[in-house]
Amino acid sequence: MTDQLTGREPEVGRARVRKEDARLVTGRTNWTDNITVPGLLHIAILRSPMAHARIERIDVTPALERPGVVAAYTGRDLAEGLGSLPCAWPVTEDIVLPEHPPVAVDEVRHTGDPVAVVVARDRYAAADALEAIDVDYEPLPPVLNMEAALAEGSPLVHADKGTNRCYTWPLATGEDYATVRERADVVLRRRFVQQRLIPNAMEPRAVVAVPPDTSDQYTLYSATQIPHIVRVMMAVVTGIPEHRLRVVAPDVGGGFGSKLQVYGEEAIGLAVARKLGRPVKWTESRSEGYLATHHGRDQIQDLELAATRDGRLLGLKVDLLADMGAYLMIVTPGVPLLGAFMFPGIYKMDAYDFTCTGVFTTKTPTDAYRGAGRPEATFAIERMMDELAAELGMDSVEVRRRNWIGHDEFPYTTIGGLTYDSGNYESATDKALALFGYDDLRSEQRKREERGDPVRLGIGVSTYTEMCGLAPSRILRDLRYGAGGWEAASIRMLPTGKVEVLTGTSPHGQGHVTSWSQIAADVLGVPFEDVEVLHGDTRTVPQGMDTYGSRSLVVGGVAVHRAARKVVDKARKVAAHLLEASEDDLDFADGVFSVKGSPDAHKTIQEVAFATFTSHDLPDGLEPTINAEHVEDPEAFSYPHGTHLCAVEVDTETGRVRIRSYVCVDDVGKVVNPMIVEGQVHGGLAQGIAQALFEEAVYDEEGNLVSGTMADYLVPCAADLPDFLTDRTETPATTNPLGVKGVGEAGTIASTPAVVNAVVDALRPLGVTDVRMPCTPERIWRALRDARSARPEEGSS
Amino acid sequence: MTRISVKVDGTAYEDEVEPRLLLVHYLRDRLGLTGTPVGCDTTNCGACMVDLDGKSVKSCSVLAVQADGGEVTTIQGLASADGEWHPLQRAFHEQHALQCGFCTPGMIMAARDLLRENPDPTPEEVREGLEGNLCRCTGYMNIVRAVLAAAAEERRHQAPEPGAVAEHAEPSTAGSGAPV
Numbered sequence: 021m022t023d024q025l026t027g028r029e030p031e032v033g034r035a036r037v038r039k040e041d042a043r044l045v046t047g048r049t050n051w052t053d054n055i056t057v058p059g060l061l062h063i064a065i066l067r068s069p070m071a072h073a074r075i076e077r078i079d080v081t082p083a084l085e086r087p088g089v090v091a092a093y094t095g096r097d098l099a100e101g102l103g104s105l106p107c108a109w110p111v112t113e114d115i116v117l118p119e120h121p122p123v124a125v126d127e128v129r130h131t132g133d134p135v136a137v138v139v140a141r142d143r144y145a146a147a148d149a150l151e152a153i154d155v156d157y158e159p160l161p162p163v164l165n166m167e168a169a170l171a172e173g174s175p176l177v178h179a180d181k182g183t184n185r186c187y188t189w190p191l192a193t194g195e196d197y198a199t200v201r202e203r204a205d206v207v208l209r210r211r212f213v214q215q216r217l218i219p220n221a222m223e224p225r226a227v228v229a230v231p232p233d234t235s236d237q238y239t240l241y242s243a244t245q246i247p248h249i250v251r252v253m254m255a256v257v258t259g260i261p262e263h264r265l266r267v268v269a270p271d272v273g274g275g276f277g278s279k280l281q282v283y284g285e286e287a288i289g290l291a292v293a294r295k296l297g298r299p300v301k302w303t304e305s306r307s308e309g310y311l312a313t314h315h316g317r318d319q320i321q322d323l324e325l326a327a328t329r330d331g332r333l334l335g336l337k338v339d340l341l342a343d344m345g346a347y348l349m350i351v352t353p354g355v356p357l358l359g360a361f362m363f364p365g366i367y368k369m370d371a372y373d374f375t376c377t378g379v380f381t382t383k384t385p386t387d388a389y390r391g392a393g394r395p396e397a398t399f400a401i402e403r404m405m406d407e408l409a410a411e412l413g414m415d416s417v418e419v420r421r422r423n424w425i426g427h428d429e430f431p432y433t434t435i436g437g438l439t440y441d442s443g444n445y446e447s448a449t450d451k452a453l454a455l456f457g458y459d460d461l462r463s464e465q466r467k468r469e470e471r472g473d474p475v476r477l478g479i480g481v482s483t484y485t486e487m488c489g490l491a492p493s494r495i496l497r498d499l500r501y502g503a504g505g506w507e508a509a510s511i512r513m514l515p516t517g518k519v520e521v522l523t524g525t526s527p528h529g530q531g532h533v534t535s536w537s538q539i540a541a542d543v544l545g546v547p548f549e550d551v552e553v554l555h556g557d558t559r560t561v562p563q564g565m566d567t568y569g570s571r572s573l574v575v576g577g578v579a580v581h582r583a584a585r586k587v588v589d590k591a592r593k594v595a596a597h598l599l600e601a602s603e604d605d606l607d608f609a610d611g612v613f614s615v616k617g618s619p620d621a622h623k624t625i626q627e628v629a630f631a632t633f634t635s636h637d638l639p640d641g642l643e644p645t646i647n648a649e650h651v652e653d654p655e656a657f658s659y660p661h662g663t664h665l666c667a668v669e670v671d672t673e674t675g676r677v678r679i680r681s682y683v684c685v686d687d688v689g690k691v692v693n694p695m696i697v698e699g700q701v702h703g704g705l706a707q708g709i710a711q712a713l714f715e716e717a718v719y720d721e722e723g724n725l726v727s728g729t730m731a732d733y734l735v736p737c738a739a740d741l742p743d744f745l746t747d748r749t750e751t752p753a754t755t756n757p758l759g760v761k762g763v764g765e766a767g768t769i770a771s772t773p774a775v776v777n778a779v780v781d782a783l784r785p786l787g788v789t790d791v792r793m794p795c796t797p798e799r800i801w802r803a804l805r806d807a808r809s810a811r812p813e814e815g816s817s
Numbered sequence: 818m819t820r821i822s823v824k825v826d827g828t829a830y831e832d833e834v835e836p837r838l839l840l841v842h843y844l845r846d847r848l849g850l851t852g853t854p855v856g857c858d859t860t861n862c863g864a865c866m867v868d869l870d871g872k873s874v875k876s877c878s879v880l881a882v883q884a885d886g887g888e889v890t891t892i893q894g895l896a897s898a899d900g901e902w903h904p905l906q907r908a909f910h911e912q913h914a915l916q917c918g919f920c921t922p923g924m925i926m927a928a929r930d931l932l933r934e935n936p937d938p939t940p941e942e943v944r945e946g947l948e949g950n951l952c953r954c955t956g957y958m959n960i961v962r963a964v965l966a967a968a969a970e971e972r973r974h975q976a977p978e979p980g981a982v983a984e985h986a987e988p989s990t991a992g993s994g995a996p997v
C-alpha cells in the first residue's frame with residue numbers, strides 16, 4: 021500500500037531483509053567468547069559430580085602448583101564479597117526462599133553445582149588444573165521425584181527449610197468448581213507430564229569481566245538476554261555500585277529463555293576480576309552448560325474437565341506440581357504461573373480451579389524456556405479438548421467450535437480473568453482447515469483404519485492463544501513480581517539527518533535492528549537505511565527491561581513508535597517557528613512539514629534537526645533538541661492466537677512417527693516484517709515439535725543427568741523436521757498503537773499439542789489414549805503393547 | 818610444541834603449537850579468526866565447520882597439527898577479494914536463513930561442501946546433507962530454501978544461457994512475503 025499523497029511505501033509490513041545479517045554471514049561477529057582484552061585470564065569451574073552431598077573438605081592449593089594457574093578459590097573464599105543469587109519473583113508471601121551462593125560452600129544440591137574456581141593463563145591450563153582440586157563429599161540422599169519429595173519423611177533439598185514444598189499458589193474463578201461438576205454429563209481426568217527440557221541456545225554462555233583500569237567502571241560482557249536486569253542484580257549481589265558497572269550483551273547466539281537469567285558465573289567473573297584486578301573470561305562447554313544453564317518445563321499436570329453431553333465445557337480443574345530444581349533462579353517460581361491464566365485457553369466455561377505447588381529437587385534449577393508456562397497450559401487444554409472429542413465421538417474441530425469465544429464477543433473477559441481484546445478463531449481455523457485439506461485427510465485416515473494399514477494416519481488440532489507483551493507493571497505487582505514491565509526507547513536526530521534509535525530490548529536473533537528501523541522510518545518519514553538501532557549496552561542505552569516473553573515488539577517496538585511520535589511533536593514546534601506558521605497549520609507527511617495551503621513552504625525533519633543543532637534561531641524557551649524518549653508501560657497483555665494442524669504417519673510396527681504435513685495459521689496482529697515473523701514461527705515450531713517427539717533431560721536414580729551431552733540429548737537437525745505451511749490472519753491488537761501482538765513463542769506454544777494430538781489420534785482406534793512426551797518409537801511401541809494387553813479380546817484391529 | 822605451517826583464508830602462517838591444540842582454538846585464539854565459533858564439545862553441532870584442503874571438517878575435532886601443510890578456508894575467507902559475497906552468503910541473507918547467526922558459518926561451510934558434491938540437490942538431500950549441523954533458531958526451512966537458491970544461482974553461473982545475466986537467487990515463493 022503506497023501513501024497516496026507522497027508515493028512513499030510504508031515500511032511497516034514490508035519483508036525487509038535484515039540489517040543484522042551482513043556481519044553474521046561473513047563471520048565478523050562479536051560473541052562474548054570472541055572478546056579479548058590485554059591481560060585476560062581464564063576461569064574454569066569445578067562442579068559437583070553428585071546430586072546432593074555435604075562438602076566435608078576442599079583444598080584448592082594443589083591446583084595452584086599447576087603451570088599457568090594464577091589463583092584458585094573455594095566457595096568460602098568467594099563468599100565474602102558475594103551475596104546470594106536473586107529470585108525476583110517470590111510468588112506467595114510464605115514462599116520458601118533458599119540461599120543460593122554462586123559457589124557452594126557447605127553443601128551441593130545438584131550435579132553441576134559449582135564448588136571451586138580456577139583462574140589461569142589460558143583455557144586449557146584452567147581446565148587441566150581442576151583435576152588437582154581435592155574435595156571430600158559426604159553423600160546425601162538425592163531428591164528426584166516431586167511426589168516423593170512432598171511425602172512425609174522425604175530427604176530435604178534444603179534441610180534448614182524443613183520442607184521441599186516451595187510454595188502453593190491457588191486460583192479459583194467463576195462458579196464453584198465442585199458445584200459445576202455436579203451438572204456435568206462427562207468428567208474427564210488425565211495426568212500429563214511436561215518433561216524437563218534443555219534450552220540449547222547454540223551459543224554457549226560466556227562471561228568476560230573487566231575491572232576498572234583504563235576505564236573507571238567494571239565492565240561485564242555476558243551472553244545474556246537481559247543486560248539491564250543483570251546490571252541491577254549484579255550490583256546487589258557483588259556490591260559493586262550500579263553506576264560503576266557497565267553490562268554489555270554483545271552478539272548473543274540465541275537464548276530461548278536460557279539467557280534470561282542472572283547467573284552465578286557473572287558474579288564469579290566480577291568477584292575474581294575484583295580480587296585479582298585482572299580481566300577474566302569464562303566460557304561454558306556444552307556439557308557444562310547442560311548442568312549449569314537452567315532447564316525448562318518439568319511439570320506434572322493433573323487435570324479434570326467437566327462438560328455436557330453435547331460437548332460444552334462447564335469447568336476445568338488443574339493441579340500442578342512444578343519442579344523448581346535445587347534453587348530459585350530469577351523467575352523460577354513464577355514460570356508455571358504465567359500459565360495459570362492460560363489453561364482455559366480460548367474457551368468459555370463456568371468454573372476454573374487452579375493450584376500449583378512448586379517443589380525442590382536435587383536437579384538443575386528450572387526457569388523460563390520459550391513460552392514459559394504457556395506451552396504447558398496450552399498443551400493441557402488442547403490435549404483435553406481432543407480427549408473430550410474422543411469421549412463424545414465428536415470431531416475435534418467441532419468440539420472446539422462449540423466452546424471458543426466468538427469473533428463477535430471481543431473484548432471478552434475469560435474465566436481466567438484476562439480480557440482478550442481481539443481475535444478471530446473462526447477465520448484462522450477455516451483458513452487452516454482449507455490449507456490442510458482436513459476433510460481429505462480424515463477420509464484417508466478412515467480408509468487406512470478400515471484396511472488395517474500398519475501405518476496409521478493421525479490428525480492433531482491445536483487452537484491456541486497466549487498472553488504476550490510482558491507486562492503491565494501493575495499486574496506484575498499483583499503477581500508479586502519484583503520489577504516493572506515497561507520498555508524504554510529514545511531517538512537521537514543527528515545533525516546530518518541520520519537517526520539513532522536506542523532500545524532497551526536486547527535482541528539475540530529476533531531482528532530488532534531491522535524491525536525497529538522500519539517502525540521509526542515510518543513515523544519520522546526518513547529512509548530505512550538512515551536509521552541505526554543501538555542496544556545491549558547499559559552505557560549506550562541506560563534504561564531497559566530487555567528481551568523475553570514475546571514482549572519486545574509489543575512493548576519495546578511500541579516504545580520506539582511513541583518516542584518517534586514525540587520527536588515529530590517536538591519538531592513541529594521548531595518547524596512552525598522556521599516556517600513562520602502556527603503549529604496547527606502544519607501538515608506532516610513523508611518526513612516533511614508543510615504549511616497547509618502553501619505546499620512550497622516546507623521543511624524536512626532533517627532540516628529541523630539541523631536547525632536545533634545550530635540553534636541559532638530558536639525562540640526563547642524552546643529546548644534546542646528534537647530528540648525524545650519514551651518509556652512504554654503496556655496497558656494490557658496481547659493475545660496472539662492461531663490454529664495449528666498436524667498430520668502424522670505412525671508406523672505401528674516400529675513406533676516411528678513421520679510428520680506428513682504441518683499447517684499453521686497464526687494471528688499475531690499487525691506485522692512489521694512478514695519475513696521475520698515467518699522465521700519466528702518456523703523456529704518456534706521446531707522447538708515445540710522437538711518437545712513432542714525428541715527431547716528430554718533424563719536423570720538416573722542417583723541424580724546424574726544421563727542426557728548430559730549434545731550426543732545424548734536429541735536437538736533435531738534438518739532431516740528430523742518437515743517443511744511447514746504457514747499463513748496468517750490479521751486481527752490487530754486494540755491495546756497498542758501498532759496493533760501488534762508478539763510472535764516469539766507462538767510456534768512453540770501451539771505445536772507441541774498439535775503433534776501429540778496427532779500421534780494419539782493415529783493410535784486411538786488401537787486403544788491408546790495418551791503417549792508421554794517425547795513420543796519416541798519406544799514409547800509408542802510400549803503404549804501400543806499396553807493398550808493391546810488391556811483389551812486382549814479386541815486384538816490388534 | 819610442534820611447528821606447523823598452514824594457509825588460512827589465503828594467508829600463510831607458521832606457528833609453534835601444543836600438539837593437543839584444536840584447530841578451532843588455533844583459529845580463534847592464536848590467529849584471532851573468531852568468525853568460526855564453538856557450539857559443543859561432542860562434535861555434534863557443526864558450528865565450527867571450516868574447509869580443510871577441499872573438504873568441510875569440524876574444526877573442533879581436528880588438531881592444529883593435523884592441518885600442518887594444509888589450506889584452511891573459514892567463513893571469513895569466503896567472500897571474493899573485492900568483498901563480493903559467496904552465493905551461499907547472499908542466499909542465507911535473502912532467504913532469512915539465519916536468526917542469531919551462530920550456526921551460520923558452519924551451515925554455510927557445510928552447504929558449500931554439499932553443493933560441490935551435488936550441485937542440484939533435492940530438498941531432502943539438502944536436509945540430509947546438513948545432518949551434522951544444528952540450528953536452534955530457524956527450524957531449518959529457510960536454510961533449505963537458501964541452499965537450493967544458492968545452488969540454482971551457481972548452476973546458472975556455471976552455464977549461463979547466451980545473453981543471460983546471472984541474477985540473484987529466486988525469492989521464496991511460499992510463506993508470507995518475498996524479501997525486498
Ligand code: FES
Pocket residue numbers: 854855856857858859860861862863864865866875876877878
Ligand atoms: S563445535 Fe565443533 S561440532 Fe560443535
Ligand code: FES
Pocket residue numbers: 222273274529914915916917918919920921951952953954955
Ligand atoms: S540462527 Fe541461531 S542457531 Fe541457527
